[in-house]
Amino acid sequence: MTSSDRLDATFHALADPTRRAILARLATGEASVMELAEPFAMTQPAISKHLKVLERAGLVSRGRDAQRRPRRLEAKPFSEASEWLEKYRRIWAGNFQRLDALLDQLKVNESKAKEKKRGPSKRYVKGDHRWRILKR
Amino acid sequence: MTSSDRLDATFHALADPTRRAILARLATGEASVMELAEPFAMTQPAISKHLKVLERAGLVSRGRDAQRRPRRLEAKPFSEASEWLEKYRRIWAGNFQRLDALLDQLKVNESKAKEKKRGPSKRYVKGDHRWRILKR
DNA sequence: CTCGTATATAACCAGATGGTTGTACAACCT
DNA sequence: AGGTTGTACAACCATCTGGTTATATACGAG
Numbered sequence: 001m002t003s004s005d006r007l008d009a010t011f012h013a014l015a016d017p018t019r020r021a022i023l024a025r026l027a028t029g030e031a032s033v034m035e036l037a038e039p040f041a042m043t044q045p046a047i048s049k050h051l052k053v054l055e056r057a058g059l060v061s062r063g064r065d066a067q068r069r070p071r072r073l074e075a076k077p078f079s080e081a082s083e084w085l086e087k088y089r090r091i092w093a094g095n096f097q098r099l100d101a102l103l104d105q106l107k108v109n110e111s112k113a114k115e116k117k118r119g120p121s122k123r124y125v126k127g128d129h130r131w132r133i134l135k136r
Numbered sequence: 137m138t139s140s141d142r143l144d145a146t147f148h149a150l151a152d153p154t155r156r157a158i159l160a161r162l163a164t165g166e167a168s169v170m171e172l173a174e175p176f177a178m179t180q181p182a183i184s185k186h187l188k189v190l191e192r193a194g195l196v197s198r199g200r201d202a203q204r205r206p207r208r209l210e211a212k213p214f215s216e217a218s219e220w221l222e223k224y225r226r227i228w229a230g231n232f233q234r235l236d237a238l239l240d241q242l243k244v245n246e247s248k249a250k251e252k253k254r255g256p257s258k259r260y261v262k263g264d265h266r267w268r269i270l271k272r
Numbered sequence: 273c274t275c276g277t278a279t280a281t282a283a284c285c286a287g288a289t290g291g292t293t294g295t296a297c298a299a300c301c302t
Numbered sequence: 303a304g305g306t307t308g309t310a311c312a313a314c315c316a317t318c319t320g321g322t323t324a325t326a327t328a329c330g331a332g
Contacts, residue, residue, distance in 0.1 A: 004153045014221075015147035016320090017140045027227055033279060046321055048280060053319095067278040067329045075228040082221040085150075089218050091163055092211040152290090169309060182291055184310065189289095203299050203308040 006058070007084060010077045013057035018042070019050050023073065026060065030070040142194070143220060146213045149193035154178070155186050159209065162196065168204040 013019055022036055037047040051071060054060040058077045063070045149155055158172055173183040187207060190196040194213045199206045 004156070007156065008151055008153060011147045011151035015144055015151055017144060018320095020140070020143065023224065027224065034277090042320095043322070044279075045281080045323085049320070052280095069279065073224070073227070075225070078221055078224045078228075082218065082225050085214055085218040085221060088159065088163065088209070088214045089211070091209070092214075154290095170307090178290095179292070180309075181293085181311080185290070188310095205309065 003080070006077065006080060009057040010059065010081045013053050013059055014081070016050070016053075019054055022047075022050060022054065023059065026071060026073045030063065030072045032068040032070050036071065139216070142213065142216060145193040146195065146217045149189050149195055150217070152186070152189075155190055158183075158186060158190065159195065162207060162209045166199065166206040166208045168206050172207065 014023075018040060021039070025031055025036060025039075033044060033047060033051065036051070037044050040047065051060060054071075055062065058074055060071045061074050063072065154176060157175070161167055161172060161175075169180060169183060169187065172187070173180050176183065187196060190207075191198065194210055196207045197210050199208065
């Protein structure tokens with residue numbers, strides 16, 4: 001699996017409030033499927049599906065204890081996703097050395113669609129336009 | 137919009153390699169839709185849709201310059217998502233003070249489904265089971 | 273062995289996602 | 303004015319997602 005595939009799986013797994021709540025619960029320690037399902041207005045199979053998504057992303061692993069299959073958190077994917085985000089965060093923070101290397105890294109790691117290197121578009125002057133944030 | 141909704145939108149926007157590649161391109165500076173579309177084997181409307189997803193998450197904003205609607209990166213959602221991830225990363229890093237406060241925070245911020253507080257399950261002994269990472 | 277409990281799996285469904293083509297529209301260029 | 307360019311939008315389609323119910327499997331207790 002490529003790094004890009006892993007990021008896909010991780011970010012997708014994190015893009016759901018139920019799954020994030022499950023992770024929050026697991027941050028307090030291992031838990032069985034039933035224990036994890038209990039706080040939600042949702043059936044057990046639905047929770048099992050969410051768990052499968054989390055497991056595919058490697059965020060959660062499965063143990064065994066009698067009939068139970070307790071889940072626990074796994075660290076690695078969090079680090080990978082966190083590092084990815086941090087690269088972007090640092091672009092504004094300004095507190096990084098060698099922006100060029102940082103940007104090369106971004107290009108190499110992502111987009112097998114080989115992006116043609118061309119300078120910043122010269123068709124308009126920076127700071128010349130109005131910017132808006134999408135509402136709604 | 138709640139913090140949870142914003143995390144949903146942000147993580148969902150990041151869970152796609154095309155969109156991450158677009159962000160990587162924008163990290164090098166503003167770009168028009170056509171410029172952003174050029175490296176991809178995809179039509180312009182498809183890119184516009186991806187941009188709308190990124191805008192909904194607030195990761196990208198829209199400017200105007202003649203017919204162009206150049207896009208630029210916006211910092212805030214990266215920080216929010218990054219901070220969320222960092223909380224979990226620190227759980228293993230161990231280098232945090234006051235784990236209890238950290239965990240309270242996790243519960244308050246997420247899951248309006250009020251999780252019943254109960255001690256760690258005593259039905260099995262920690263370290264007693266085999267754990268596996270989902271393959272495939 | 274049989275029963276209850278914990279979990280997984282299959283079949284199904286509505287709605288979202290990610291792409292397409294075709295078209296509309298605004299702004300620039302002659 | 304008329305043509306070209308950059309972008310958006312609508313309609314359409316296949317696939318994925320997130321839930322359901324029903325059923326199967328695995329294990330421990332009597």
